[in-house]
Amino acid sequence: MEVILAETAGFCMGVDLALRRLNKLVASADSRPIYILGPIIHNPQVLKRYADKGVIMVDTPDQVPPEAWVVIRAHGITRQVQADLKARNVKIKDATCPRVKKAQLLIGRHTADGRELLLYGEADHPEVAGLVSYAGNGFFVFGSKEELDEYGLDPDKRYVLAAQTTQDKVLFKHVIGKLSGNDQVDVIVLETICDATKLRQAEAKQLADDVDFMVVVGGFNSGNTRRLAQVVSDKGTPCRHVETVADLDLGELARFKRIGVTAGASTPRMVIDEVLEVLESL
Structure with missing residues (x-):
């Protein structure tokens, strides 16, 4: 293997x-x-x-x-x-995180003149709670294009669009495209997704194309790790999100010839190495 x-x-x-x-x-x-x-x-x-x-x-x-x-x-x-x-x-x-702090300050600056914040992210995530607290004139948090459609935008209002720093860049671009094509709505777009997040997701997608199975390592409560597993699954590659080596199903993995491994931004190297050691022993 x-x-x-x-x-x-x-x-x-x-x-x-x-x-x-x-x-x-x-x-x-x-x-x-x-x-x-x-x-x-x-x-x-x-x-x-x-x-x-x-x-x-x-x-x-x-x-x-x-x-x-x-x-x-x-x-x-x-x-x-x-x-x-x-x-x-x-x-x-x-x-x-400096990227989060920058996003907070950008939101505060661009909503100070009365614009409403539209934030793409997880409503119950602590980062999102911090980001929306800087919005000066109300906010709406959405997790999909469908949720934003249901909310409905008022042509008489002005908006600021931003994203949680660890969100999926591709999906956010789709949202930007949708709003940019609406001449009736005044929207300023803030690029708040972290470059490290974009790079990690892009690399995971590329690796998924070259292997038979992907293992994504990181806390089950880590949003950026869950999104890594999601972008891999969206590529059609079989994938398993594990928190530690104890979550590996070795019987399932032994039949694959090439396994890719990636990990979330909050996953310690020690945990990654333990997973690698077990996989390489198969």
């Missing part, structure tokens, strides 16, 4: 930066407790490793005591939560 690993598999720049900032803080936190407001990244193995080091994950600002350190996760937080944290007199370490 031949096993081929995608070049872009594993941590992206934003995730790597967030974890390096947290690691530095853990090493020099001057005895202050360290809190994370929500998971710093969407990977259970990484979260457990930091919990074992004493890092405490909480859900709301009021769970962080005054004078403690609080780390803002790679997905970012809402403007309201940011204000709550500052009011509580805590020490803030901002580990928001």
Whole structure:
């Protein structure tokens, strides 16, 4: 069996930066407790490793005591939560991905004049909650062209179209094309999908054409990992999304001659290597 690993598999720049900032803080936190407001990244193995080091994950600002350190996760937080944290007199370490921060600021700037935000993304994702909090005049989150059609756009309104940074670039282009062809609607388009996401998805599609089966490694709660599995499946290549090596069905995989492996932006190299080792032993 031949096993081929995608070049872009594993941590992206934003995730790597967030974890390096947290690691530095853990090493020099001057005895202050360290809190994370929500998971710093969407990977259970990484979260457990930091919990074992004493890092405490909480859900709301009021769970962080005054004078403690609080780390803002790679997905970012809402403007309201940011204000709550500052009011509580805590020490803030901002580990928001620079791409997410840029998208937040772009949305704030382009909706300040009264435009409504149309955001392509997952309504329940923490990054999306942060992005829409910067919209100055209302917003609508949609996950498909059909949802946007059902919403209906008002010719008397002005809009800003943006996307969650880890969304599918191809599908977003279809949405842009649809709105660009509507002369009745005033829409400004913001290019907020991360280049790393686009490259990772494009590479996964190309690799899917060259193998008999694809394994996508990453947390089941990771949106960008789920989308990787989806773009591969859309190519017609059999695919399995696994969180760890324990999720592999070795009996199923043993019959394939060429297996491709890619991984989400929040998947540690150690987890990827464990999957590769087992596949290469078949």
